[in-house]
Amino acid sequence: MIKRLLIANRGEIASRIIRTCKDMDIHTIAVYSEADQYAPHVRLADESYLIGPSRAEESYMNMDKIMEAAKKLKADAIHPGYGFHSENPAFAERCRQEGIIFIGPSTEIIRKMGNKSISRKLMKNAGVPVLPGSEGVLTSAAEAVRCANKIGYPIMLKASAGGGGIGLQTVNNDEELMQAFASNSKRAKAFFGDGSMFLEKKLVESHHIEIQIIADSFGNVVHLFERECSIQRRNQKVLEEAPSPFISEETRRKMGKAAVKAAKALGYENVGTLEFLVDEQERFYFLEMNTRIQVEHPVTEEITGVDLVKTQIDIANGEKLQFRQEQLQIQGHAIETRIYAEDPLSFYPSPGHIDRFQPPHGENIRNEVAVTENYQVTPFYDPMIGKLIVKGETREAAIERLKEALDQYEIKGIKTNLRTLREVAQSEAFIKGQTTTSFIDDHYHPIARNKQEGI
Known part of the structure; x- marks a missing residue:
């Protein structure tokens, strides 16, 4: 023990x-x-x-x-x-x-699922839908161009061993791909020790939806439903919610079934997340698997009552899952926003001294924070300084609680993305659940914002 x-x-x-x-x-x-x-x-x-x-x-x-x-x-x-x-x-x-x-899971599983080209092949063999893309890794720009012309633009260029948006770029033609390949491969080599790349067809107006799974060492696997993670900037998530307001109950069931099937085929053990892109017709395609706990895990905890960190430790202790799939139910709606020390106009990190830090408190408000008042935010690490999680009996109630909590959130001394989060929470597209992966770029990217503000 x-x-x-x-x-x-x-x-x-x-x-x-x-x-x-x-x-x-x-x-x-x-x-x-x-x-x-x-x-x-x-x-x-x-x-x-x-x-x-x-x-x-x-x-x-x-x-x-x-x-x-x-x-x-x-x-x-x-x-x-x-x-x-x-x-x-x-x-x-x-x-x-x-x-x-x-x-966490075994060394072998981490290695296989950490390589996007290998994980893609494994998912395909397990019967999980995958996007059209390159078969195996690409080691030259010329090879990538030949492949892209078979698939058709737009294309997502990805680092095979990448993560966190590093080495990831949308390209729309041969010239862009030639320019992007060398720089992204070099960056991937620096961050992951592997500069190999691969391509996938880019879905336009897609939703980024992920399925949380848990697997013990006795072959028991369950899913804890989905998280909607489409609101992103620089391919990193800004706001997540559970359940998704976009997918139907039928799609939820199919995605959960596919995730469990994949985990069983892998012989997976511990907590993990399968990420998918979902198109307007609710057709879903495997994106990647994260063999760890996710930043956004609190929204799943809030709607299921399952402590995912405790579950990780229990499984590592050799214990069996204490619940079956049919015992899990969605209870209410939860939303998480990531609080970043960054300039809201440029999205660039903004380290500095926090003069005042007062997160909101109240019923169904949860704070996960990395800082305190009179704290120095340094430039050495990711600029996320906290997460605000709210829950409501309905999505509408959760959104109202989110608006109130964001209005009460006080951070002085550094620039943060609180302004952007407040605007997102008030936006018609978010309230209607119509946010896709292009939402931030369309409305809050510096160029889009400057046009809106006449700059």
């Missing part, structure tokens, strides 16, 4: 994991960089350990330093959170070699 758990992460997800561990009477160990010495997760943990300088590659991404901390402080297990080492098969394998439980 896990008694001492090290969180190989920072920010709001580290604090979130610590909270569940306290409920489970598990001793928590936080690691931190020099820039994070006053971070909330360091204070909340039972123990903390300095692992290096501010830069992520010298601290949170330093596998040796994390393992040194885990062994020195006698950790039974490591929870990777999301980002950093959460989908690094080498890290999961290192944990296994050191006799430390890695809270």
Whole structure:
């Protein structure tokens, strides 16, 4: 049984994991960089350990330093959170070699699903619909152009080993593809150690919908319904909700069934998410699988009552799932907005000193935060500083609560995206559930906003 758990992460997800561990009477160990010495997760943990300088590659991404901390402080297990080492098969394998439980799926599964061309093939073999695309990886721009002309533009150019929007770009013709291939391949090589690319047909006016699954080591697999994640900027999500206001009950059932079928075919274990693109006719296509907990997991927790972090730990402890598919029901509606330290006009990160930080509080309002008042937001990490999650008995009630909560949210001293979030919550398209993956670019991208404001 896990008694001492090290969180190989920072920010709001580290604090979130610590909270569940306290409920489970598990001793928590936080690691931190020099820039994070006053971070909330360091204070909340039972123990903390300095692992290096501010830069992520010298601290949170330093596998040796994390393992040194885990062994020195006698950790039974490591929870990777999301980002950093959460989908690094080498890290999961290192944990296994050191006799430390890695809270997540097997090294083999992480490796397979982390390679988008391999995962695409596996999903196709499992009978899950996939978009038209390249078969295998592409290593040259000329090869990519030949493939793109067979598929037809517009095309999504993707890093085979990528994630988080890195190495991902829409291209509309041969010239754009030739220019994008070299730069994206170079960037992918720098971030993931693999510069290979692949292509997929781009769906215009699509919805980004994902299915949360849980699988234990006894072959039991369930899905926890879907999350609507179409509101994005730079291919990263800004607002998520559950359930989706777009898909029908029939499509919900089909997508859930496909996700469970895929997880069983993989022999998957622990928590995971299958992401899909859904067109206007509700035809869905596999996008990728995330072999970790998601940033947006709270909306699923709110509508199902399932603590996903606790479930991860229970499965890592070798326990069976305590519920069957037919026992799971959607209860109400939940919405999450990501609070970023960024310029609302340019979407560029905006680090600095927080003079005042006052998130809203009240019934069915949940805050997951990475900062405090009088906190210095540094340029070293992702600019997300918190998440606001609201719940209502209906979607309409949840939206009203979201509007009120965003109006009450106070952050002074740095620029944030609160203005954009308030505008989204008030927009007719969002209220009607008509937001697609182009929503932000169409209405809130700097160029679109400048046109609207006559700049």
